[in-house]
Structures are given as structure tokens and as C-alpha cells.
Amino acid sequence: MRHTPMNRDPNCEVLIVGGAAMGSAAAYFLASAPGFHGRVRVLEQDMSYQHCATTLSVASIRHQFSTPENIRMSMFGSAFVAEIGTRLAVDDQPPDVGWHEAGYLFLATAAGLPVLQANHATQRAEGAQVKLLDPAALRARFPWLRVDDLAGGSWGERGEGWLDAYSLMSALRRKAQSLAVVWQPARVVALQREGRRITGVRLDDGSLIECGTVINTAGCGAAALAQTAGIALPVQARKRCVFHVRSPARTPGCGLVIDPSGVYFRPEGDGWLCGVAPPEDQDPPAEDFEVTHALFDELIWPVLAARVDGFEAMRVQRAWAGHYDVNLLDDNMILGAHPDIDNLLFANGFSGHGLQHAPAVGRALSELVLHGGYRSLDLSRLGWQRVLQQQPLRELNVV
Numbered sequence: 001m002r003h004t005p006m007n008r009d010p011n012c013e014v015l016i017v018g019g020a021a022m023g024s025a026a027a028y029f030l031a032s033a034p035g036f037h038g039r040v041r042v043l044e045q046d047m048s049y050q051h052c053a054t055t056l057s058v059a060s061i062r063h064q065f066s067t068p069e070n071i072r073m074s075m076f077g078s079a080f081v082a083e084i085g086t087r088l089a090v091d092d093q094p095p096d097v098g099w100h101e102a103g104y105l106f107l108a109t110a111a112g113l114p115v116l117q118a119n120h121a122t123q124r125a126e127g128a129q130v131k132l133l134d135p136a137a138l139r140a141r142f143p144w145l146r147v148d149d150l151a152g153g154s155w156g157e158r159g160e161g162w163l164d165a166y167s168l169m170s171a172l173r174r175k176a177q178s179l180a181v182v183w184q185p186a187r188v189v190a191l192q193r194e195g196r197r198i199t200g201v202r203l204d205d206g207s208l209i210e211c212g213t214v215i216n217t218a219g220c221g222a223a224a225l226a227q228t229a230g231i232a233l234p235v236q237a238r239k240r241c242v243f244h245v246r247s248p249a250r251t252p253g254c255g256l257v258i259d260p261s262g263v264y265f266r267p268e269g270d271g272w273l274c275g276v277a278p279p280e281d282q283d284p285p286a287e288d289f290e291v292t293h294a295l296f297d298e299l300i301w302p303v304l305a306a307r308v309d310g311f312e313a314m315r316v317q318r319a320w321a322g323h324y325d326v327n328l329l330d331d332n333m334i335l336g337a338h339p340d341i342d343n344l345l346f347a348n349g350f351s352g353h354g355l356q357h358a359p360a361v362g363r364a365l366s367e368l369v370l371h372g373g374y375r376s377l378d379l380s381r382l383g384w385q386r387v388l389q390q391q392p393l394r395e396l397n398v399v
């Protein structure tokens, strides 16, 4: 862990490139940190946020990960959301992010049961309130679920659910702006590097902004940005499609359910959201936002029709595609400074589970800027070292 604060000059400016969930969280935590007296500016290329992962997210929080750090970060995420009214109120107006504490249910066949049990042990050790259910208990609790092929499930009893991602991002931004953080519509085309330091960022209009510290929270744009400073960030965009469906089925008590096939669904309004990752050999770097409708017909519908009473009559109401920023090494985030550059922090490669980690990542980034090391939760294992040594810290529960 490094112990040198990033901002030795209290007047220097922290530039955050990318102002969606991570950039907004970093701005809020930094601006509200006792002892931070610097200036913070967020550079965002698209203030409509229409294509960023945050806006297109399924926006769900689970404690059910395999990596202890991910479990802890999600626990902080749900605790943060539970007290968001006091944390992010502006002019005594508390934000509403539509938090539904409805749980997650991971299902396993006999083949998947040992992994489910091992993850369960890790989650319990970290303090998550999760419970293993056998098929009879599953059927008793969720009478609409078909369990004949299942060996068990893991149910999150507390702190798991979903919210409105855009509202969370906006609440973080509004609060940060109330603390004097400036949002500037601007596209960064290059980081200007001199030896071990980034001295400024170049915008697409040719202008240069000097800086003290730069934080790269550019999502799927992060690798291109890193490249301009000579850093190879192993993060690529992958398309993930989400389908909003309706059906005459009723699923009381339904949380976000993950079928052993990888297909997931959860209630949303008067229907359900569902999706699945495409097979690996049909998952190229994403370039567009066209929905792959075949995924629903060929992979999702057959699974859901067999899993839930009444889902045979399911119809798609609308669908969208978003991009995961996938860390190709191990599906886990890359957080903190690269050993070759002192004043550039990365928060990238969230691989489809970043929204729930935004509060913890924002807090972690503020600690790195202020103290040069982690104070509340040690996230050192998620740093660059493992990437450079090609030693994956693999997250097994990627949805």
C-alpha cells in the first residue's frame, strides 16, 4: 500500500475524467472528506449519459460475490443507499433512488452446489446475511419456482435489491456540486505525461487543463485514455442486452433470480427484467448498441419458461443494450495507481457489477488522493500489481 498523499499542493486540482456513477461517487467522497481542501473538476463528454453503463444498468446490489472485497464493497453500497437521505440531501431535500430491498436468489444444480456452498461460507465470514435453501425450502418459499433439477439456492435476506441507477448518479452529482465540485462538459482525448507524472489533460478542442491528480473513471473509454499515457489497461467493452417482459405469471416474494444457466430475472414495474451473457465465442468487443434479439428467443425464453409457472406466455415489451467494461484478466475492477505514474488513479474494469460498488470505490479513491492508501477497507488486492504479474483475482459470481 502506498502512503504518499497524491495532492501535496493543496491548491492543485483533481480532475476526474468520466462523470457517471464512479466519477460522481469519487467527486462526492473527495469533496466531503474532512481534510480535503483542494478543487475538484469532473470532465464528462456526454451530459445526457445515454450510452454509459450506469444509465443502462440493471442497477442491482448483491452481497453474493466470491471475492471478500466485492462482498464488503456491496455491503457498504447497500448501507450507503439505506442512509442516502441524510448523506446526499441538498437544501434539506433528500434524494429518492427507489431502493427495493428484495433479495437475490442464486440457484444451483448438483454440479454447481459446491461452488454455491463455498461462496456462501465466504459471504457469511464477511458478515453477509445469506441463507442456503434446499429444493423443498425453495419451493415452500417461492411456490412459483420449478425446482426439480435443482440441488439448492442461496438467498440474500438483507441488504440486497435494486434501485434507480440514474437517480443514484444524479444524487451523487448534485451533492458533489453543492460542495463546489464543477462539472464541465468536455471530451478528454489525451493525458499529457512527463515521466512519472500526468501534467495535464488535452481536450478535443485542443485546450489543455493542468492538474494535480487525475482519476480515470471513463468506463469503456478508460483503456483508450490510459493508452495515451502509455499504459495498457486490459479493459474492453462487451455488449449485454436487457429485456423487459410481461407475463400473466405471479411471482410474490421474487428477488433477482440467477438460474444455473446464467439467465437472470427480477421484477420491474408491471413485469420483469431479464438477460443473459452471450456464449463466449459470440461475445466480441462491443461497438454498437443494437439489441441481440436472438438471445431472448434462443437462450432466455426456454430457460424461464421451464423455471417459473406461467412464464411460457412471456412477451418482450422493450429491450436495450449496454456495455460492460470487462477486465479481461479476472472480471474484477482495477483500482488505484499504476506503479509507473504517481498521480493517475484508475477505477475501471467493473465487469458488470460496478454500480453497487460505486460508493465504496468513491470512498476508496478519496482515501488514495488524501492519504495515499486505504483507510476504511483495504482494496490493495484489486490494484495493478496482480494485473502486471498476470495473477488473476477471479470473481466467480459474474452475472
Ligand SMILES: Cc1cc2nc3c(=O)[nH]c(=O)nc-3n(C[C@H](O)[C@H](O)[C@H](O)COP(=O)(O)OP(=O)(O)OC[C@H]3O[C@@H](n4cnc5c(N)ncnc54)[C@H](O)[C@@H]3O)c2cc1C
Pocket: 017, 018, 019, 020, 021, 022, 023, 043, 044, 045, 046, 049, 051, 052, 053, 054, 055, 056, 057, 058, 059, 060, 061, 186, 187, 188, 189, 217, 218, 219, 220, 221, 222, 225, 240, 241, 242, 321, 322, 323, 324, 347, 348, 350, 351, 352, 353, 354, 355, 356, 357
Ligand atoms: C446492461 C448492464 C447491466 C448492469 N447491471 C448491473 C447491476 O445490476 N449491478 C451493478 O452493480 N452493476 C451493473 N452494471 C455495471 C454498472 O452499470 C457499471 O459497472 C457502472 O455503472 C460503471 O460506472 P462508471 O462510472 O465506471 O462507467 P460509465 O457509467 O460507463 O461512465 C463512464 C463515463 O465516462 C465518460 N467518458 C468516457 N470517456 C471519456 C472521455 N474521454 N472524456 C470525458 N468523458 C468520458 C462517459 O461519457 C461516461 O459518462 C451493469 C451494466 C450494464 C451495461
